Amino acid sequence: MTSLGHTLRELRRRSFTGREEEVAAFRDALGAPGVIFVHGLGGVGKTALLDVFADLAAEKGFDAVRVDARHLTLGQGAPPVLPGDVPAVLLIDTYELLESVDDWIRDHYLSALPASCLVVIAGRRAPGPRWRTDPAWRTLTRVIALGNLSPEEGRAYLCAQDVPGEMHDRLLTISRGHPLTLSMMADAVRRGATPRSLSDQPDTVSALLALIIDEVPSARHRTALEVCALVAVTTEDLLRAMADGDAAELFAWLRTQPFIDESPYGLYPHDVVRDAITADLRWRSPARYAELYRRKFAVFHELVRATADERERLEMLVLTVVLNGARSPLAAFASLPPTMRAYADQLHDRDRSAIVAMTADRQGRDQAELAAYWMNRRPEAFRVFRTETGEPLGYGACLDLTEADLGVDPGADAMWAYTSKYGAPRSGERVRAWRFFLDRDHGQRPSRSLTLFVAWQMLDNLLVGDDAAWSFVGAFEDAELWAPAMESLGFWAAAEAEYTVGESRFPVFAHDWRRTGVAGLADRLHARQIGAPTPPPGEVLGEAVLSEPEFTDAVRSALRTLHTPELLRSNPLLTSRVVRQHGRAGRAPTETLRDLLDEAVATLTPESGVVIDRTFLRPAGAQERVADSLHLSFNTYRRHRDKAIAQLTELLWERETGSRRA
Template identity: 40%
Template sequence: MSSGATTPQPERRLANRIDRGRRRRFVGRSAELELFESALAEPDQTFNVLFVYGPGGIGKSTLLDAYADHAARAGRTPLRIDGYGVSPPTPEGFRAALADAITEALGLPADEHVPNGFLDRLGDGSRWVLLIDTFELLAPIESWFTDRLLPQLPAELIVVLAGRLPPSARWLADPGWRDLLRVISLRGLPPDGTRQYLEIEQVPPALHQRVAGLTHGHPLALSLLVDAIHRAGPDAELPASLAEDPDLVRALLNRLIDTAPSTDHLAALQVCGHARHVTEALLRAVLEEPAVPVPALFGWLRGQTFVDETAAGLRCHDLVRDLLDADLRWRDQERYGALHRRIRASLVERLRAREISPADRRTVMADLLFLLRHHPVAGAHWDWGLLGSGYTDPVTDADRPALIALTERQQGREQARWVEHWLDRQPEAFLVFRGEDGSMLGFAGYLSLDRAAPADRDADPGTRAMWDYAQRYGRPRPGELVKAWRFLVDRDTVDERQLQASGTMLGAFHTQDILLRPRTAWDFVGTYTDLDHWRAFLGHLDFHHLPEAGYRIGGTAYEVFGHDWRRIGIAEWIDLTAARELGEPVEQPHRRGTELVLSHEEFGAAVRDALRALHRPAELAGNPLVGSALVRRAGEPDLPPEQALAGLLRDAVAELRDDPRSEPLHRVLDRTFVRPAPSQEKAAELLGLPFSTYRRHRDRAVEAVTERLWQRELDGSTGSA
């Protein structure tokens, strides 16, 4: 009875089944395969070295497996070397590894090879393909490899290098390699490749879009998530975001990213994971006095394989960015919130800079909106891929017929008539949304109701309803704007739940306009009909549903949302929306009741009365200014409003002292209201002024304080004028 075991036939080996499984799941790399096949077909006409790089888990080794299969089918023998197996990483170690690979490929006994005789084995190179994985581990011998080894190899030999790092400057700077080298930055699978992979893995079609959104087509992430779906069974539920699955995040980060050299490097990496683009200026603004110089941190980020260089700065690969963001939010929410606010503040400051170009301003605006991408409400309403690619144009005379025709097709003849009405009267209020190719995606009309002639405004049911609401609930003062989104028409759809393209560009323009425009009273959005769909999203932006401002055009009822900027100013709105972006509890800004909107004359009278009552808190508490946005913005949550008003008055008086021209006015107010003399006659005497002169100075001084405070009431500021 024999005790030996028979050797399985080649076609019955487990390795063959493993290979078949790999081939069946290999999808989405047609462009990479076509490039390799072109070299196999015409090696003299293409390239000799193909350099593939990308982060861990992106599929480099799997691609090399496919290259080996295609090489074998083309009659070539693949030689496989892994950088992990070259030990030590020296020229001698590599020669030995190559000799081993040739010996294995020829089926020779292990003791027959001679490490220094591998060149003789290669012949003219036409029957071989050299595939080297984990090439980054061979960095100690890269100069020897490029300068000494490769030039000795046969001219028809094809070499494929795969690693995490891109080619070094040695490759790119040498003109001799320019025609012989091709470089592939391997990214996630394209959408059709992701879908094909999920079909092969029998993932329910209802989950495909969510899986693609979570993984961005990254092969390792796909594999791990598909495995989790299979383990969960038919009732599998996907996380709403990667932040909900810290185990998956940790597994992917361990494969994708090497350990950061220091806490400063880690902090820079986290900025890259949260912001859309990273520049040295952003790192300086966000990082708190790093020990490592910012240029060094930027250079380190620039060298990471999951970071691309763009005209706007460094940009992290989508999956890596989501992983870094989810990991920080999970492990330290307080630090995450601080990072978000610092990035946001830096972008707002950049957006409002006077020297910024229109193109840069569009990019910064897109970067600012990008911070909303994970918000459960806002994130679903915008097309994040469109940020920075589409753009807005003013309407030209040539656009008019197309806009009117598009409106009639999508929203009816009566609405088209009102588009024509306002194109005749406020053509500058219309924006055309265009794609990268210049094609029109839609348009919007953002009317200035305060500048419209009453007859024109009252003729349109929409503008009449919004203007009447402003008159009833907060009449605009002279010089204050009343803005209204009256039209939004999309080229491709009338379904408001599918307005991502036009809606994204409208949102970008509107947010920029909010941050840059002069003082505004009312801001209305009157373009939507689906109240349930838009209420939460516009509520996030602090635009509240105003049922009394709704209107009908033809048979369609339009809902109106609005914001009074005198009650919630720009600075407070920025803080409010930042808190909502982070999911933090938000105290309702209207915590002190309804603010009063005073005319200039009423405001001036209230300032005079408040100065007289400066030392009588009970009387000051009844002053109309206590209910103004100015006082609400200046006070702390627990500070009585009359104390906040007194502080504003004292500060405004003190500011007059800083200018030699107004210093005499300061002295008059100081002795009249701040440190009052027993009587105004005594105040004039202490100041050395005739009483009539004193009274003129007093009135001028009160007027100066009034104007300072009035300007802050209008523009939403709280600091010195």
């Protein structure tokens, strides 16, 4: 009579897909002494693979002996003794529970097994140093890192589970090919659900975390996990900034977790673990998720600013772009590949002919001639994207436009005309124009060059100075692809700035930093991340950009109405860049303006500061009375007052525009 266990084994075997290389390695090893050490994330299918190994061993006439460390106690229930007269395969599962006696198992128990015995060990962690440093064990041991299923293997599994074909791609994206997650998603479909993300299934997330992550020692350790899930890579310094206090213990603990990997830049979790921790935090505590996300942006911003080397800065942005892109619903970002050690470099004379040739080939002679023109006029604006050996892969250019540049390039002319209509740059302000991008082999399709170009743009956005007026992106040809991505970054489609070169039409996306600075961009990214509504970025065009005379009038008006709230609330300074940059959470714009004036007045000369303070900030009565208190005639007082106002206005204007008077 067939047992229930036999039926279960048959059903499991029918559901098993993929792992051809691992199975072939096991077949080749049968009959010879040695160890196959399989390691991988919880739920990745180690136990299922051992089931297949056991069945194959039995079919070949071997005695397959299974040991699960969860059911084993050393002592009276010690590992089994294998007979020497029967060919045997020993399969040890959940080996991470035996790591405390790893030396004894390797040097005493396994060494005493019959010479013909093949041992298969499966655990979450890779074999320890003693397995790798002992020449004998290193020779006898084959290590297999068991990863997620490939897309083809995942589809085969879903077909075996009768999941409708139209859902395969979505479930594979959600699960990232992680077998346990894929199985849970298939079960959800059978129960009538239509998962769109891991967040749609909080019960699945909870079960995954329970199976993949061992007990978390404390709330601080949980915070460390959450930080590690939210950032691209985690260093001890970043963890200290995000989690507060001494991070050495937390960082050391993270390094011991089997679902955490190490890179040259820091620690990072397996993709499915990152997704599950993030989804659980967002569901369990939306407010904490929002707080950590906002803090992440601030810490990352400071870290980038504190890094002097441009190449190192760009590498940090590449990691973030690739990680976030893989999770982005926006096609333009989701397709960005890793750079595989490609890097951005300055333009050299030897690059010019290659750039002209690839541009002529991909975008036509007219565009190639313009690239050559700008390489001569603004060589510092170009970056060449190179392979590890220095070979040019592609290039990009971000121009600082001036009125003197007009009349040659239709792109530069169109973007400058847009600024003239919607907010001309003021004295000392810059107009940034991302004018060229191309990859030698892929054009503007996904490539290592494209990843570097996007990372370079984002780096420029993070480091934008107070002297920046506009940034334009007019290098891409596919408006449909890039419009949603640019909008997510606060850039709007500037239809009036579009231009044609040769047979190519280039859409243009615009951002005015005077109307929405880096802090406003961070607020927008934060709102999108937590699902809060965000207004169309182009709406800011309704806010005026003050000329210097208008700014001067606004400062004078603010001083006069500082203690009349209903009038102060209509002052155009409230939407100026200098006030926005001075803002703090929970402070109304009028309060921010008062704080700004207080701090600015404190930097004036003592004589000017006293005049402004007693006349406007903390008025001592009528101005005649102020003059008397300062022992000045009224005419002399008025000269001092006007001079002090002029000094204050000049100081604020310098902060507004980022310019410095000679």
